[in-house]
Amino acid sequence: MRLIADSYRRMTGKPLLDELPSNIAALRAAMWNAPRAIVAHGTEVDPVFFYGNRLALQLFEMSFDEFARLPSRLSAEPLAQEAREKLLARVAQQGYVDGYSGMRIAGSGRRFMITDCTVWNLADEQGGYHGQAAVFVAAP
Numbered sequence: 001m002r003l004i005a006d007s008y009r010r011m012t013g014k015p016l017l018d019e020l021p022s023n024i025a026a027l028r029a030a031m032w033n034a035p036r037a038i039v040a041h042g043t044e045v046d047p048v049f050f051y052g053n054r055l056a057l058q059l060f061e062m063s064f065d066e067f068a069r070l071p072s073r074l075s076a077e078p079l080a081q082e083a084r085e086k087l088l089a090r091v092a093q094q095g096y097v098d099g100y101s102g103m104r105i106a107g108s109g110r111r112f113m114i115t116d117c118t119v120w121n122l123a124d125e126q127g128g129y130h131g132q133a134a135v136f137v138a139a140p
Contacts, residue, residue, distance in 0.1 A: 040133035096120035
């Protein structure tokens with residue numbers, strides 16, 4: 001949790017949440033209940049999600065265990081995967097990208113649009129790369 005929140009602040013200069021508790025249990029609860037979806041994937045060759053908050057799991061219609069086995073590329077429709085890959089390459093170069101919108105696919109096959117999305121690199125204080133994360137809302 002701390003890596004996700006701290007990386008966001010380092011990359012964007014803004015806090016991930018209005019209030020960032022210093023206590024890890026309080027931070028975990030605040031991120032879990034955030035009014036925006038928060039997701040993160042690791043550094044595997046085919047990166048797999050390792051975090052999705054309550055809202056993200058609702059949008060993707062998956063349990064945490066299902067989501068934590070999902071390669072992140074499969075969160076986008078096949079036709080949208082090329083645009084997603086270009087976005088992630090820009091994030092890797094720039095540190096973060098904001099204002100992104102794109103179509104995603106839930107576990108049931110239902111399509112939904114994500115908007116006002118910021119994607120950023122997960123990096124520790126020494127600059128070690130640990131994956132990428134995103135925060136977004138779903139279009140009504």
